[in-house]
Amino acid sequence: MENIQAFLAEVAEQLGLASLLTGDACAPYETDVMQCRGRAAAVVIPRDTQAVSALMRSAVRHRIRLVAQGNRSGMVGGAVPDNSGKQVIVSLSRMRRVREIDPLNRTIIVESGALLSELNRTLETHSLYFPIDIGSDPAIGGLIGANAGGSRLLKHGDVRHNLLGIEVVLADGDGTVVQLLAPLRKNNTGLDLKQMFVGTGGAFGIITAATLELKRIDQSTQSMFVALPDHGTALEVLQAFEQHFGDLLCAFEVISEAALAITLRNFPTLHHPFGQSSARCYALIEIASSMPGLHALFAERTEQVLEQLYERARIVDAVLGHSSSFWPLRDNLPLAIASEGIPLSFDVAFSRSRLVAFREQAAQWLQHEHPLLQLYDFGHFADGGCHLIVLVPHAHIAQYGIARVVAVRSGIYRLVSENGGCFSAEHGVGPVNAVYYSKYTTPKVQEISRAVQQLMDTQAVLGRYRYT
Template sequence: MSAAFFEEARAVVPMVTGEACAPYESDILEMRGKAAAVALPSSREEVQRLVQVAYRHRVTLVPQGNRTGLVGGAVADASGRQCTVSFSRMSRVRAFSAVNRSITVESGLRLSELNRFAEERDLHFPIDIGADPTVGGLLATNAGGSRLLKYGDVRRNVLGLEVVLPDAAGTVLDMARPLRKNNTGLDLKQLFVGGNGTLGIVTAASLALARVEKSRLSMFAAFRDYESAAEALPEFESAFGELLGSFEIMAADALRAVLEAFPALSMPLSPTCAPCFALIEVASAMPGLGAMFEQRGLETLQALSADGRVVDAALGAADRFWRIRDSLPLAAVREAVPLTFDVSFSRDALVPFLRDLGGWLDRTHPRLRRYEFGHFGDGGCHVIVAIPHACAADYPSMRQIALRSAIYERVMAHGGSFSAEHGLGPINMAYYRKLTSPSERATSAAVQTALDPQHVVGRCRYF
């Protein structure tokens, strides 16, 4: 199939094969595959024609952005029979409206490029994550980030999509009008947001932009314990309402790991003064609220300090605080094999989960290190369970899988999600099959079969 497909495909879209595929065959996680070929379309029409050829030859296309995904969903599998579709040549801004605060872009535009364009116009796309994915990647995973509490996930900020369907004709769903309200039938675009690169190929998106923040307060607080931090969250919401943008928890162990890994980073508070810390940020696009934020912040911290829940606190240096926060994932994986978890809960279930997990790991896996941090404000939590190289031999891959499974079982027992904002891909498909209800899987599979009966697009099959 490969040669015939390749010959026909390269007549309609630039293609590379062989050695030239290498840069597209692994991602940031070092997930590796073997692509039959890589297509490099530069227009929707080329994507359409490629889909027509792929449909005829029953080749699966794997859309790929900037390869920053954390579930392996954008690299071809090891079969050598899948064709990667790189969006590196589709990154135009098609339309922008200051009045509508909207932008229509091709899927290959990177988040950083999008925000450079927007910020020059005093606007931004308010998804704040460490990586620099393409718009297509943001859509596929429905990314969240550090300011979800205030701005929501990608879904909330999508106004429209243009999609090429994986049918014989490469039918286009032109739903890219930048409308904030449109209830004229099923809202089909929702299927492709958080669609993990399946069901269709998103070629362009209309996004809502927010005004750049003009008033801001950053606080770094040390809490007596997780319970105190969890109780403080509603206090900050009471003080700041919807202007509370971030409430990021960091365990003392995680903070200590940052200090060891990056000794040049200056810590606002000593990691030994408390078991857990929070980076709390308040912001508004309304100018002139800074002084009021600071006064209210001090009052809130003092009240929490008076009853012993807050042990110490610092105000001010947003950049420095965020550098610490953003260094956590790297610091936590030093000199260890990391098992990373991106989970979420109802906010009242977060601390009970962490207590349960911590107790169980301490009892059953005392030599493993554990780093907890993340977006408490939206119920999210990252957990990195680090297997020190010294005991790596005791944790062969089957034991790692069993450990991961056991942790996910605990997540589900606390009513949580096993993939809060990383989406679904080869890395966690097995857990999807195990942890998602049969009725949800069957319904998802029915939708996928209806839209993509031949499996022309994406790594995930939902059955």
């Protein structure tokens, strides 16, 4: 039987009252960036791994559900409690210590509450950085919990590809701390246990520290904004850039004409890179290398490639510039869309060859079934990724109650599935999309996930989302 009062008394005694918040003090931790909100019994803010271990022991003893929390920028509601008022948030925000930087090995061991921005600031003096590039400022534990991707996944991979080790506290009754922090790039000594905690939203343990592989900061870069006749041609342009630049191509983001227009409308300080254009979509492309002195070569080769593409009518126009002049157009998109109504967001991914077909089908289906809604799409095109936002404009919100919103979501996800895509590309599984996990994940995978969770957490004390 859960006993919240006894649990809280134990936590106060072991961790100190300063580590425990209750009542109104919990409010800032109960809502995330997507405005998913719940009600917590308490928020615990441990100072070190031993405190997390003690907390876990008490949680198992009293059967209290713990929800690990980073910086609440996750998109599926996984870091906030439900509305029962019985779940306890574990904020890792006080655990931000860098334990070790090894510039020679290009690795860092850092506690899971450290923010990506502060980590990279620390690493700057060594000309190193952690190459996950996203528009938010997540904590390291949240990055691992969501297995974040970001705009440079094409070149550097997602968090999983850059994670060498973790330290994690298990829900086994003893609060066992498993230390797998060795900064090794090669380690084939059995099961790679850390993978169980990557992209599983805190369902199997609370991560307290991580060993990350670092990259050298780029010294030579070339950015450009390219106007394209249609999304199909974007794939040809992508192939041309891969052919000419190989693995130096590090970002290829595609933005639809409608998405660019709504951004410019809502952010008047931003400017259309071409003044105006007949393009149907745009690509923000970046070439980068940590090798210095390649600027001239990049510029010359880029102009050659663009010229060839222009002559073959594969591009409408292009402008070269500094990345800081183009990324605000991409990063402000979600905010711009949200300011004109209620956004229904889809974070989906396909094999590249199916991406364009899906997009066309989604546009046609929406036009036919839901003509009052507007479609905006953008995303990490080179990874087969697409952030699709269906906007319910302010003027039509009254016509779109829960049932019709569910119909829109189901219709889009049906097309995702028919095109061999997945319903969560970068953001994991949480309360927001749990119903689609049940629908689109095979029964065998669900069965195994349930069994593993049962094994790791017999008292069901972990995670906002359970594989049950």
